Amino acid sequence: MIETHDxxxxxxxxFWAVDGVTLNVQPGRILALLGQxxxxxxxxVRMLTALLVPTRGWARVAxxxxxxxxxxxxxxxxxxxxxxxxxxxxxxxxxxxxxGKVYGLSPKTRKSRSDYLLExxxxxxxxxxxxxxxxKGMKQKLALARALIHDPSVLLLDEPTSAMDPESSRLVxxxxxxxxxxxxxxxxxxxxxxxxxALADHIAIIYRGKxxxxxxxxxxxxxxxxxxxxxxxxAEAFDAGELDLPEGVxxxxxxxxxxxxxxxxxxxxxxxxxxxxxxxxxxxxxxxEVPRKLEQVYLKTMADAQGVAYAA
Amino acid sequence: xxxxxxxxWMVARREFLDQFRDWRxxxxxxxxxxxxxxxxxxxxxQAVNFMNRFGGDLILDNLVPFVVLVIGFFxxxxxxVVALESFVGxxxxxxxxxxxxxxxxxxxxxxxxxxxxxxxxxxxxxxSIGIYLALISRRPVEFPxxxxxxxxxxxxxxxxxxxxxxxxxxxxxxxxxxxxxLLASFVVVPVAFLLQGETIxxxxxxxxxxxxxxxxxxxLAGLLVRLGLAHFRREYLLGREIDTLNFKWIxxxxxxxxxxxxxSVLKWYSIEIPRSLRELKQSLMIVTGLALVAGxxxxxxxxxxxxxxxDLTPEMKSEIRTLVSENxxxxxxxxxQLPAPVLxxxxxxTTVVFLLLGLVSFGTLGLTLFLxxxxxxxxxLGAANLVGFSPLLAFVSGILPHGIFExxxxxxxxxxxxxxxxxxxxxxxxxxxxxxxxxxxxxxxRVFVGLVLPLLAVAALVEIYVTPALIQLxxxxx
Numbered sequence: 001m002i003e004t005h006d007x008x009x010x011x012x013x014x015f016w017a018v019d020g021v022t023l024n025v026q027p028g029r030i031l032a033l034l035g036q037x038x039x040x041x042x043x044x045v046r047m048l049t050a051l052l053v054p055t056r057g058w059a060r061v062a063x064x065x066x067x068x069x070x071x072x073x074x075x076x077x078x079x080x081x082x083x084x085x086x087x088x089x090x091x092x093x094x095x096x097x098x099x100g101k102v103y104g105l106s107p108k109t110r111k112s113r114s115d116y117l118l119e120x121x122x123x124x125x126x127x128x129x130x131x132x133x134x135x136k137g138m139k140q141k142l143a144l145a146r147a148l149i150h151d152p153s154v155l156l157l158d159e160p161t162s163a164m165d166p167e168s169s170r171l172v173x174x175x176x177x178x179x180x181x182x183x184x185x186x187x188x189x190x191x192x193x194x195x196x197x198a199l200a201d202h203i204a205i206i207y208r209g210k211x212x213x214x215x216x217x218x219x220x221x222x223x224x225x226x227x228x229x230x231x232x233x234x235a236e237a238f239d240a241g242e243l244d245l246p247e248g249v250x251x252x253x254x255x256x257x258x259x260x261x262x263x264x265x266x267x268x269x270x271x272x273x274x275x276x277x278x279x280x281x282x283x284x285x286x287x288x289e290v291p292r293k294l295e296q297v298y299l300k301t302m303a304d305a306q307g308v309a310y311a312a
Numbered sequence: 313x314x315x316x317x318x319x320x321w322m323v324a325r326r327e328f329l330d331q332f333r334d335w336r337x338x339x340x341x342x343x344x345x346x347x348x349x350x351x352x353x354x355x356x357x358q359a360v361n362f363m364n365r366f367g368g369d370l371i372l373d374n375l376v377p378f379v380v381l382v383i384g385f386f387x388x389x390x391x392x393v394v395a396l397e398s399f400v401g402x403x404x405x406x407x408x409x410x411x412x413x414x415x416x417x418x419x420x421x422x423x424x425x426x427x428x429x430x431x432x433x434x435x436x437x438x439x440s441i442g443i444y445l446a447l448i449s450r451r452p453v454e455f456p457x458x459x460x461x462x463x464x465x466x467x468x469x470x471x472x473x474x475x476x477x478x479x480x481x482x483x484x485x486x487x488x489x490x491x492x493x494l495l496a497s498f499v500v501v502p503v504a505f506l507l508q509g510e511t512i513x514x515x516x517x518x519x520x521x522x523x524x525x526x527x528x529x530x531x532l533a534g535l536l537v538r539l540g541l542a543h544f545r546r547e548y549l550l551g552r553e554i555d556t557l558n559f560k561w562i563x564x565x566x567x568x569x570x571x572x573x574x575x576s577v578l579k580w581y582s583i584e585i586p587r588s589l590r591e592l593k594q595s596l597m598i599v600t601g602l603a604l605v606a607g608x609x610x611x612x613x614x615x616x617x618x619x620x621x622x623d624l625t626p627e628m629k630s631e632i633r634t635l636v637s638e639n640x641x642x643x644x645x646x647x648x649q650l651p652a653p654v655l656x657x658x659x660x661x662t663t664v665v666f667l668l669l670g671l672v673s674f675g676t677l678g679l680t681l682f683l684x685x686x687x688x689x690x691x692x693l694g695a696a697n698l699v700g701f702s703p704l705l706a707f708v709s710g711i712l713p714h715g716i717f718e719x720x721x722x723x724x725x726x727x728x729x730x731x732x733x734x735x736x737x738x739x740x741x742x743x744x745x746x747x748x749x750x751x752x753x754x755x756x757x758r759v760f761v762g763l764v765l766p767l768l769a770v771a772a773l774v775e776i777y778v779t780p781a782l783i784q785l786x787x788x789x790x
Contacts, residue, residue: 046550052547082409085408085410089334101322102411103415
């Protein structure tokens with residue numbers, strides 16, 4: 001579990017890299033931390049790994065306080081850093097074995113964990129080659145294997161699929177999803193919004209050190225983009241005329257063969273609306289939610305924060 | 313303990329592997345280490361021929377130990393690059409963060425890097441010395457005895473620890489490898505000077521004197537290791553503070569510390585100066601204790617040992633007494649020969665020299681110079697006793713009047729300097745090495761400006777205008 005309250009970090013007595021971050025990530029959950037470069041994501045992760053001491057506030061990771069129990073935190077957390085940080089003259093095997101030793105694993109456990117991770121990430125054949133010879137994606141996979149070598153209960157992953165081909169990215173996403181299902185607590189810092197959308201249970205958007213938004217994807221969409229919209233499509237032009245709309249439903253736009261509604265409580269209003277349409281003999285061929293992506297939420301939030309107009 | 317050693321060895325072993333797999337490190341090292349003994353062997357041969365023709369037995373007898381010392385130093389200076397880039401290199405390559413995120417303790421990481429930093433150059437140094445000794449064994453020169461050889465090897469070891477521990481301190485504090493390499497001159501140049509001093513000891517001292525050099529270098533190396541450990545913090549390897557030189561911030565912090573909470577000079581003297589004195593209590597006690605020991609030891613050394621060198625007959629004593637008596641009149645116009653401001657500046661400069669020496673040696677050299685001065689006072693009083701003067705009267709009339717101010721000032725300046733050195737090698741939570749140094753210097757300046765300078769000014773006036781009169785008055789009773 002990861003819990004922070006008013007977590008803040010000041011540099012040079014005048015610059016707040018992280019300012020009042022409050023988060024709560026339960027076991028079996030993934031939080032995606034989104035933000036521009038320099039927004040404070042890495043500094044937040046470094047405080048959670050007890051690498052940086054918070055200037056203000058507190059954080060508990062895996063049950064330990066970041067300032068009081070730094071060693072315990074480092075033992076419980078797996079970190080994938082912004083740069084892969086591999087020793088280029090070590091083979092994949094040697095590298096994982098070294099970090100296995102660093103985390104105090106027995107030789108037998110080291111061997112079995114290394115073999116499993118190398119096999120899982122498709123690096124078995126390259127295990128005896130020096131990592132300097134690996135491709136960018138292979139390096140990223142080896143770095144991820146390092147973060148997982150001690151089977152940590154908390155994972156802090158900075159751009160876990162950057163530089164990976166689509167197949168490898170899928171593999172890593174599957175592994176992250178598997179880790180979530182085994183009750184790991186995970187934070188992902190990423191610029192890949194599709195990845196965040198696919199994996200995260202909660203999303204936090206950070207800007208200039210402050211958390212602007214924090215919630216589930218649906219909560220964020222509702223907060224930033226307003227109530228959900230539905231579109232009814234017709235087989236031929238349909239004149240809705242004075243349609244008797246249920247409570248909490250507003251007609252947003254209309255064209256010859258479609259109507260778009262903003263609906264406050266779809267689970268209550270939708271059956272009534274569909275009934276209203278069909279009772280008017282509308283040639284309805286589909287009635288579905290207008291898809292809204294995390295990208296829209298993110299871009300609008302950033303535009304609002306910077307005081308510029310958001311172009312949908 | 314065992315777990316600690318295992319962790320240290322784990323870090324060191326990885327570094328070894330990394331280094332010895334890089335041909336760009338191994339090949340030049342091997343070439344230089346094997347080539348240099350041959351060059352030194354030929355130089356020795358030519359030097360021997362030269363001295364056999366033109367003389368120079370002293371140099372000839374000690375030539376091989378000297379060359380062994382130089383050969384030992386040579387690989388240390390170029391393998392230093394490994395230690396210099398140990399932390400900053402990993403930082404630049406981005407490999408440091410996974411290591412820092414691991415449960416390894418700061419000291420395990422630091423000592424692991426220190427170990428490999430010391431072993432690598434030592435292996436090359438001793439290897440190079442071995443090759444040279446093998447080559448020299450076939451030459452008609454005096455081969456150094458096992459005792460001398462052991463001393464030189466010990467000295468080489470102490471050099472390695474000194475240089476590597478300095479290099480690692482630089483590596484932790486530097487922001488780039490380039491900066492670390494530039495800062496390396498602060499290691500190589502002083503050690504080269506040290507080597508020259510040790511050379512003098514080899515040629516003109518006796519073997520046993522080398523133990524002092526070994527002890528001094530080992531002490532300094534130990535303090536540097538302590539400094540490195542005290543200021544090694546993961547945060548500074550990743551934080552932003554280390555990347556900026558903020559003169560505004562430096563001045564603000566210095567001023568805040570120097571001024572303290574005082575809002576007027578009067579308040580400064582009533583709040584901050586007493587606080588400084590309270591903080592100096594421990595170092596002042598150490599300085600006073602050591603000064604007493606140095607003064608008394610020096611006094612008795614002179615009283616006991618000088619008669620075995622100089623036979624002071626009653627006639628000689630009487631002659632010295634007459635000579636001093638005749639020259640007492642020269643004290644009448646001392647102020648013209650030595651104006652009080654000049655004496656004040658000289659004394660103030662001496663306390664600054666104590667500080668500067670203390671800064672490069674964590675207080676030890678500054679303290680040594682201070683004790684030498686106190687020893688001189690004790691020696692002079694001992695000499696006074698030998699010629700038949702009353703040392704007590706000489707002290708009361710000739711030293712005490714201005715000494716009350718001057719010695720107090722010098723004791724305070726030395727105690728403040730010692731505290732600067734102690735603070736540097738003591739862990740300071742939430743403070744970088746630079747900040748610790750800055751605040752320590754502000755503390756020193758507060759004592760210097762608030763107490764030392766005023767006391768030295770009074771002392772100079774008393775020494776020029778009061779002490780001579782008192783000596784003239786008291787001399788008949790000496």
